[in-house]
Amino acid sequence: MPSINLPGMEWAWLIPGLSLLAFAIIVFLGKRLPGKGSYVAITAIGLGFILFWFVLKDLLYSRPATFNVTWFDVSKYSLKWGMIIDPLSVLMLGVVTSVAFAIQVYSLGYMKGDPRFGWYFAVQALFAASMLGLVLADNFLLLYITWELVGICSYLLIGFWYERRSAAEAAKKAFVTTRLGDVGLLIGILILFKQLGTFDMSTIFQAAQRGDISAGILTLVAILIFLGAMGKSAQFPLHVWLPDAMEGPTPVSALIHAATMVAAGVYLVARSFPLFEVAPYALDVVAIIGLLTTLIGSTLALVMTDLKRIIAYSTISKLGFMMLALGSGGYAAAMLYLMTHAFFKALLFLGAGSVIHSTGKQDIREMGGLWRKMPVTAVTFIVAAIALAGLPPLSGFFSKDEALIAIRDAQSPVVYLLALVAVFLSALYVARPAFVVFFGRLKPENAHAHESPPVMTVPMMALAFMSIISGFFVFNWVGPLFGLPAQFKGFGAFLFLEHPEAFHFDVMLAVYSTLIAIAALGLGWTIYHKGLISPASIMERFAGVHRVLVNKFYMDDFYQAIINRVVLAFSNLVALFDRRVVNDTGVNGTANLTAFAGYRLRYHETGKFYDYALAIALGTTLIVIVAFLVT
Amino acid sequence: MIPLEYFLILSAALFCIGLYGVLARRNAVLILMSIELMLNAVNINLVAFSSRLAPSEFLGQIFAIFVITVAAAEVGLALAIVIRLYRNRTSVNVDEIDIMKW
Numbered sequence: 251m252p253s254i255n256l257p258g259m260e261w262a263w264l265i266p267g268l269s270l271l272a273f274a275i276i277v278f279l280g281k282r283l284p285g286k287g288s289y290v291a292i293t294a295i296g297l298g299f300i301l302f303w304f305v306l307k308d309l310l311y312s313r314p315a316t317f318n319v320t321w322f323d324v325s326k327y328s329l330k331w332g333m334i335i336d337p338l339s340v341l342m343l344g345v346v347t348s349v350a351f352a353i354q355v356y357s358l359g360y361m362k363g364d365p366r367f368g369w370y371f372a373v374q375a376l377f378a379a380s381m382l383g384l385v386l387a388d389n390f391l392l393l394y395i396t397w398e399l400v401g402i403c404s405y406l407l408i409g410f411w412y413e414r415r416s417a418a419e420a421a422k423k424a425f426v427t428t429r430l431g432d433v434g435l436l437i438g439i440l441i442l443f444k445q446l447g448t449f450d451m452s453t454i455f456q457a458a459q460r461g462d463i464s465a466g467i468l469t470l471v472a473i474l475i476f477l478g479a480m481g482k483s484a485q486f487p488l489h490v491w492l493p494d495a496m497e498g499p500t501p502v503s504a505l506i507h508a509a510t511m512v513a514a515g516v517y518l519v520a521r522s523f524p525l526f527e528v529a530p531y532a533l534d535v536v537a538i539i540g541l542l543t544t545l546i547g548s549t550l551a552l553v554m555t556d557l558k559r560i561i562a563y564s565t566i567s568k569l570g571f572m573m574l575a576l577g578s579g580g581y582a583a584a585m586l587y588l589m590t591h592a593f594f595k596a597l598l599f600l601g602a603g604s605v606i607h608s609t610g611k612q613d614i615r616e617m618g619g620l621w622r623k624m625p626v627t628a629v630t631f632i633v634a635a636i637a638l639a640g641l642p643p644l645s646g647f648f649s650k651d652e653a654l655i656a657i658r659d660a661q662s663p664v665v666y667l668l669a670l671v672a673v674f675l676s677a678l679y680v681a682r683p684a685f686v687v688f689f690g691r692l693k694p695e696n697a698h699a700h701e702s703p704p705v706m707t708v709p710m711m712a713l714a715f716m717s718i719i720s721g722f723f724v725f726n727w728v729g730p731l732f733g734l735p736a737q738f739k740g741f742g743a744f745l746f747l748e749h750p751e752a753f754h755f756d757v758m759l760a761v762y763s764t765l766i767a768i769a770a771l772g773l774g775w776t777i778y779h780k781g782l783i784s785p786a787s788i789m790e791r792f793a794g795v796h797r798v799l800v801n802k803f804y805m806d807d808f809y810q811a812i813i814n815r816v817v818l819a820f821s822n823l824v825a826l827f828d829r830r831v832v833n834d835t836g837v838n839g840t841a842n843l844t845a846f847a848g849y850r851l852r853y854h855e856t857g858k859f860y861d862y863a864l865a866i867a868l869g870t871t872l873i874v875i876v877a878f879l880v881t
Numbered sequence: 882m883i884p885l886e887y888f889l890i891l892s893a894a895l896f897c898i899g900l901y902g903v904l905a906r907r908n909a910v911l912i913l914m915s916i917e918l919m920l921n922a923v924n925i926n927l928v929a930f931s932s933r934l935a936p937s938e939f940l941g942q943i944f945a946i947f948v949i950t951v952a953a954a955e956v957g958l959a960l961a962i963v964i965r966l967y968r969n970r971t972s973v974n975v976d977e978i979d980i981m982k983w
Binding site: 852855856857858859860863864867 | 900903904905912975976978979980982
């Protein structure tokens with residue numbers, strides 16, 4: 251068979267490159283293009299998705315590789331642009347391109363008629379480009395650059411409707427909160443650079459594995475890097491920005507909370523896993539933070555009434571769960587969870603967006619019985635909800651069980667029990683919007699609700715399809731089914747090229763985790779659908795607990811108090827210093843002194859000729875005398 | 882041969898007279914004349930030193946000719962200014978010319 255030169259992994263840089271190009275095209279020419287340039291962005295990400303398949307195929311038939319070009323040299327250090335093609339980055343490429351593609355197509359319908367339609371797609375393209383660049387980066391410097399690009403894009407998109415004060419505030423909050431983590435990440439990277447003199451990831455990881463870095467510094471670096479991941483992945487206590495980020499357009503929420511921004515943190519920890527493995531305590535920190543986050547997120551998701559906020563808190567809880575799995579050494583489990591979560595969480599958001607688009611409301615108490623009006627949205631939303639709850643055979647079931655096995659094997663029974671509680675809670679909190687929004691009586695004011703146009707429902711159906719089947723990748727018959735080389739049996743084997751690891755399946759665990767999820771869904775059904783147990787009476791009985799939850803554990807108030815008392819007080823001090831010392835004394839003081847000196851000294855200028863002549867004569871004499879004395 | 886000191890004393894005396902004239906006179910023309918005296922004092926110095934220290938090279942003499950040339954030009958310019966001054970103010974008293982100050 252003649253060999254055709256298909257684009258291989260060396261072309262992977264085009265995947266982010268195309269979206270970056272799309273951003274430039276839309277910014278400069280968007281107004282003159284059809285659809286204000288939206289099609290450019292969609293074409294770019296669509297081509298990226300196609301390229302992903304070639305890269306994947308190339309990876310399956312050859313070995314992971316890195317490609318780089320030198321950016322510039324500074325003395326003995328060489329900074330490079332480079333990309334790493336390995337199972338982890340290719341998996342992320344697939345997730346990001348597919349979800350971003352679905353979301354951008356959906357946005358065509360959702361953002362229709364928005365005055366900044368073109369700008370929206372420009373930022374979406376830049377967002378996708380930075381995220382794709384982030385997952386491809388083969389050195390920490392490039393990773394940090396794209397990391398910050400992701401941050402600025404999320405700022406732009408959350409604050410997309412910046413005319414609304416709350417949106418502008420939310421964007422600011424997201425930016426500042428994640429920045430707290432980013433500083434940690436930067437310090438961690440710089441410490442690594444100081445230790446090893448390179449940003450290159452594989453060099454750093456090899457050095458760490460060899461033990462070239464002392465354990466103390468390694469732990470410090472790992473925790474600093476995790477700090478960056480905490481900011482981006484909304485881990486406790488830096489999770490507060492994520493629910494507020496719901497101020498952005500709903501597809502943005504889907505993109506940020508499924509495929510891109512929050513996934514960046516989990517990806518970073520997974521990418522730096524060789525560091526975490528050898529750093530004592532680092533994984534424990536990851537696990538504990540993850541556990542706290544998942545519990546906080548899932549309890550808060552139970553009491554929110556804003557549809558998007560419920561899903562936002564569910565994202566926090568799921569991200570915590572991934573971190574918990576990572577902290578338990580469940581690398582493959584966490585990445586599987588990241589992938590399945592990307593699909594069903596994007597779908598949940600798109601479903602919510604469809605409902606909001608149709609009814610114009612966000613409060614679930616004002617909804618009900620919408621399945622008659624919007625059957626496609628209802629079905630896809632419920633598919634996503636079941637996937638999130640983790641019922642077999644949907645994708646969430648496999649990823650959740652895989653994570654639970656990792657947690658059970660690595661952590662104490664208490665942690666494992668709490669993880670099961672989180673599983674129960676997540677099924678319960680997702681049952682609530684599903685039942686309340688789509689079942690029950692249709693409210694008369696929602697009578698005009700209608701199904702969304704195909705441009706929105708088709709991406710949702712595609713994501714629903716992925717939510718259903720993406721769990722099957724774990725099985726060892728998947729690889730042979732597509733005629734792949736023998737070593738690629740399934741997801742675990744794919745991620746661990748060197749040490750193939752099959753999908754663990756524990757029947758007992760599967761049975762009772764499923765039972766827990768069913769119990770939670772049943773409880774949700776009795777409470778939210780049948781009304782056998784009235785939510786109001788529960789609220790009354792646990793009024794104190796409810797109040798704490800509704801106020802989000804008072805964390806926002808606590809931070810606000812800190813900002814008011816400490817940050818603003820310090821800022822006032824700095825402002826005072828600036829006004830009094832820098833401005834009044836330093837700048838104006840110099841000017842005043844000069845003016846005063848001139849005012850006084852000008853009187854010695856008499857304008858009389860002989861005064862000057864005398865000064866010259868005496869001065870010259872003086873100089874001569876001094877010169878004479880000195881020599 | 883006349884000792885070098887005599888030339889130096891003559892030159893110093895001439896210079897001091899010139900300096901006195903510049904500082905004490907009020908008439909601009911007289912001040913100019915005093916400046917000429919000072920310049921000529923310098924010329925005497927130059928020629929005297931030159932003929933005594935390097936008689937074959939005439940460096941001092943050449944320099945003195947330059948000084949004379951420049952002095953002539955300076956007097957031409959200065960007298961022109963004095964004339965303009967006189968046309969404007971009907972006076973060449975430098976006491977009255979004191980507007981070049983704050």
